[in-house]
Amino acid sequence: MNRFCLAVTFATALSCLSNSAAMAELQVGAAIVDVSPIEFPVLVNGGMTSKTAKQIKTPVSSRAIVVSDGSESIALVVVDSCMVPKVLLDDAKNRAAKRTKLKPDHIMISATHTHTAPSAFGALGTDADLTYIPLLRERIVESIVAAEANLQPARVGWGSAEAAEFTALRRWIRRPDRIDNDPFGNPTVRANMHAARNPDDVTGESGPEDPELSMIAFESHAGVPIAVLSNFSMHYFGDSPPISADYYGLYCNGMQNYITQKYPDAKNVVATMSHGCSGDIWRRDYAAAEPSQYSTIQSYTDALLNIATETLDAIEYDDADTIEMAESRFRLNYRVPDQQRLQWAQQIVETLEGELPKTTTEVYAREQVLLHDLQSTEVVVQAMRIGDIAIATTPNETYALSGLKLKQQSPFEKTMVIELANGADGYIPPAEQHPLGGYNTWAARSAGLEVQAEPKIVATAMRLIEKVSGKPRRPLGQPNGPACQATLDAKPFAYWRLDDMEAPIARDSSANHRDAIYEPGVVFFLEGPASAALTAIDEPNRCAHFAGGRLRSGIGGTPHGYSVSMWFWNGMPADAREISGWLFSRDHAHSTTQFGEHLGVVGSGENAGRLVFKQGTSDESLVGSTVIPRWTWNHLVLVREGSNVRVYLNGSETAEVQSESAAPPHPGLEQIFVGGRSDNDSNWEGRLDEVAFFDRVLTDDEMKRIASH
Template sequence: MLTLTAKSSCQAELRVGAAVVDVNPTQMPVIVNGGMLSRTATQIRTTVNARAIVLADDKTRIAIVVVDSCMMPRLLLDDAKQLAASKTAIPAENMLISATHTHTAPSSFGALGTPADLNYLPVIRQRIVEAIVAAESNLQPARVGWGSTSVPEMTALRRWVRRPDKLDVDPFGEYTVRANMHAATKMDMVTGPTGPEDPELSMIAFETLDGAPIAILANYSMHYFGDQPISADYFGLFSESIAKHAGERFQTKHPDADPPTSIVGVLSHGCSGDIWRRDYWTYNGKDDQTIEGYAQAMAGHAAKVYDGIEYQSDADLRMVQSELPMRYRVPNESRLKWAQQIVAEMGDRQPKDKTEVYAREAVLLHEMQETKILVQALRIGDIAIATTPNETYALTGLKLKHQSPLNKTMVIELANGADGYIPPPEQHPLGGYNTWPARSAGLEVSAESKIVAALLTGLEDVTGKPRRPFVQSVGKKTQAILDHQPVLYWRCDAMDATVCRDQSGNQNDGKIDPGVLFFLPGPKAADAENQFCVGDEVNRCMHFADGRVSANIDRSGNQWSAVVSVWNGMPLDARSMAGWFLSRDGGTDSAASKWHAGVAGTEGEPGVLAIKIGDNETVYGKTPLERWQWYQIAIVCDGEKLRVHINGQTSPEIETEITAAANTTGTETWSLGGNTEMNWEGRLDEFALFDKAFTPTEINNLLQ
């Protein structure tokens, strides 16, 4: 590898070196990781590499290595770090080694039905060490810069909520699957994605003091594209493309300079446990995109980011790591007995189907019981990096980015180990592949919360600054609600919580039941100047999958108004009511004190609003609400009559009598997500309750 030499005699505080070493297998056939069952490959389609960047200042040296591998176990990486530390001036604890998560690389880790290839382990270990040593030997004075952009069209949620009447069976023979990957291939079977996407493409670039590119470390949350083994997938193609662009741009700006020939481009894996490239909202059953086209398009976005980066040379370095004890979700006695019987019948052969895979995994988890995982936080000037050894959901990455002490924060997953999926705790009750106990998804339910907490503490340590509490901004629509002095106001913007925070100032926080998901995109007004949030910030909401948010409210008077944004995920022909989205219980044993607002299914006109008061007949509106569309609903009670308005229209959609029993005052329970018979299946947001009856004109002004 040729080394770029700075022509300036100045000594920069920051020094950077980079190198690429192939990690191709030396023996064929080789076992390939990334599938449910074991498979082998006999040819190399694209080279798999270890791409290393070494950073140094007067006090600290750090190595960042990204390897074209599906996942690599901690024991292998600890050995590689110790060996590299013995050959360099870099402490083992200052080494970050991550996998790209290509599903077409040689297997270095036993997971599901695939064992590690024992012949390959010494090869990948040695090549990682060689990459670190080579990168350190190339250290030279350097500058660093940061850039990022949003690329939403190239990533999407792959894990969707299934309808409550369409549960799927798990590998243990039980109907527990309420959410799963790729469930949206049949859209009538699902109610919506289980979480948010993270479309940020971020980049840390390094150049010499003369502006010659050294290395580019990019990060994006997209699981993998898919290729034939052995292949680095789109990660390798992207890395080569962005490096080529950097070289061409330098040559254009400096036509008389020697052309740089050793630029290292790197694409690290962002938080992609629930992410893939297919957008099921627009999917038509065809997949015409090629891996080359995808990688080139992504590199095109990255090139624009790279061209706008500004650099600094006074970036100091800091790095810390934490070891966290974790328990595995081990099988109970009956499941262990079931698993042991299947494994005994298998003998020494590999699993041949999903049932055998998870039976063996159950036995292995029982034998392992617990483990220790490694998380890291590091700082390069005003840039931060956090790492997890897991397949991490996009929401987890957003938690870290939004709360990091530094705005410029990158999250790299599958680093320093291969400890499986860590769904946020609220995802576990929904089941599905990402939660089935195995080495690939076996950590305790609280693992994600513990990892986020440890990483935020680590980021505080390396930056010397406190974390930033996430607070959703107040746009004009939000301020209008606050100006009317609500009794309670739930913005439903939590990233994780046991309560829905009341932002009215009255401390009427709502208790969140299981079956509520967080931080999905919420309603957005057509008028760009009249939004719930400021600027381009995404308004956040909750998705309800048989859960509720409820609170007991002490309220006087028989006049009130309630506004809420609703988004129905259920097909209108699935059941008699698509769902009840708001309920009020007067606190007495009488059914007359209860009323519910919802959207009709097969009863009444499908999709219209519905109001049921006590034991009375359900009253229906006239305007069908489309599935998967946001509507702002206002319900107004002036004592004896109840009016319902859609999207601020002055003409009520429903107008009906309300009994005194259904409008008692005192302590009353308000519930988002409806009643226990047909809870809401979809999103809800921006719920506010007022102690006054709004006029139609006031509703129009508030909701338009």
């Protein structure tokens, strides 16, 4: 090859590199289009039965952000709507693709879940408003087209803040003696929304919260804000009358006003609020002694904006060298009625004679007929990255736990999870929540997908995040605080930290690989004891809540004695039953024998709230002296040494329960049960954490270090 050819080749290579660099420049455009109805009355969904609106209190909008690097472009759209069905969104994506350079599978459209927007989706007692749908579809398309037309060179930044006082668990677990009926007349409701209005009815929350307020912000190279995409897990505030964008609209307008006052050149800035995983979340904290001070939608929004604007001001911006997006579509089955329920439903629907249902029973009867006709549906899951920021989506009302699963495992520390995106496929409780029942599980188009829908959708989103990142997911697990390390240093037979995120495996954190099994009736990843000795100071310790299920494991024979260490939190009122709950049991399954040993907390009577140890089937038992308050964390160590039984509470050097004349432990009892008795009588109702079993007697020094907090 001559020098001229070499020069041409080199120049061509430089040109390609230069073009590649130019193509990789981040560009962002944003736009807002009003999607308010123009014909009234208009149907409004979000309630059990149908209602209409005749006026607009606050406009509802489609807010679009288009991000491009010259070779790849993605659109992020948030619409003020309760839910928008996949068929409508697919149509809008295809129409937008014809008018832009975007591909349909590179467009994400989500709903804010305001319950005061025009009905775009038929759910429960409300049908979709067929007059409104064409307008909504066209206005969504217009927002995407306008956002692309506004593309300009930009930089991206990430912000994150804790906003715990603005979100809380609304789904609580009911006491086993206060189970409620479902719409089909069956006593299945162990957990339900707002069940904690009467604290005596419940034992605790059914899952964790996600208090993170996150945001992705874009600014021009001149430092002028272009767009801000926020994300928060709070179901909705509630506004009246419709039509209203709820707090989402107020938040977006407030953010835009703040930005334009600070940056006069940012006249066209677009702020949007996407819906985080909020299926079991609302604004009222039933665990708090006093109601929230933010009693109005405006005071709530203003206070949340104070956190948001401080977070925005602290964001540092950078160039994004990579834009990627991946999508998966697959079918899921509905939980269709059996023949008996279908016949019951059809008889009720026939009496409606084409009219909309007016009672809860009529609503759910009609839903059974509709699910029977549908049988299955296609769902859409997406993941995308903008530089070192990831976004994952679900087409559902997803529990906070589902979002935490993705955030905890994502290869990106900066990960946002947007729900009700690309479809309106209803609630997907984690699989272990289904046996607890409640509104979120009652089969309907708004909650009708198969029991395994949540793990399948979360697994798909996680796989897509891995795909766009090119990296594997992060392993689950909490860091070890000094008390945890002391437990490990004592060489436990098995150590279950109970920080798992799903059933059925309780991971053994010792080196012995002795995983245990969760039975149905256990929920996961709630906040455990607030002790820096257990985990990192800036990371909450996690535990499991037991609601009728147990943890069970084989331990082999321990003829010379054993020890058990655990944290416990009792959810049962003292007068609920004779034994509030059994914490630990060693006996043959399905029975209590003369050789069994059981440790629990007394319920009603003069010894209410005290530890109790019982051996065999006699009526005699050992009772402690300290009354343990409900809903408080406590630590115990049970030591069994020959005929000697000792139980220590909260690090005390004096035994709370002690006997020198108990029968020796029977070596043939090779199973233990945590969170319940061997015969399933009075199983634990509350939280447990950091359970360690030792096939020997712990020393006083070991117990002291393990109990430190």
